[in-house]
Amino acid sequence: MSDVTEAGNGTPIAAKKGSRKLLIMGGIAAGLLLAAGGGGWALMGSGLFSGNGDSALAAVAEPHFLDLPEITVNLNTGSGAPGYLKLQIALELSDPTMVAAIEPRMSRVLDAFQVYLRELRPSDLEGSSGIYRLKEELQRRVNLAVYPASVDDILFKQILVQ
DSSP: OOTTBOTTTOOBHHHHHHHHHHHHHHHHHHHHHHHHHHHHHHHHHHTTTSSOHHHHHHHSOOOEEEEOOOEEEEOOOSSSOOOEEEEEEEEEESSTHHHHHHGGGHHHHHHHHHHHHHTOOGGGGOHHHHHHHHHHHHHHHHHHHSTTSOOOEEEEEEEEEO
């Protein structure tokens, strides 16, 4: 007898392993089909794909934007070599009445931005993760400065690092 058969019953080992692997793969495929079907059923039952698309779009409020003046600051290079950051920012607001609440506090917003931005190093702004952290920190600072009003998002119109 060859090495591919089990001792005693004569069934090939490769055939047993193949059928077991096929059974496991079939079970996984059936599970995935059930999960996909359940997800589809949940989405259809939630009304996302019903004919009421117009009412869902009407419920979404139109955002309003408030442009800030251009900001130019020195960066903290540590070596004495000059480094600059130039930003043009727009604030995204969900409610137009927030514009009237934020404009009187604009000096406070710009001061909070200037203090934070002057301590940045050029390495803090590298890559998309650096820009994302900058965006999150500026949003946090603007919301602190304009409280009880709130800003939904910070939009960069221009970023220049020299």
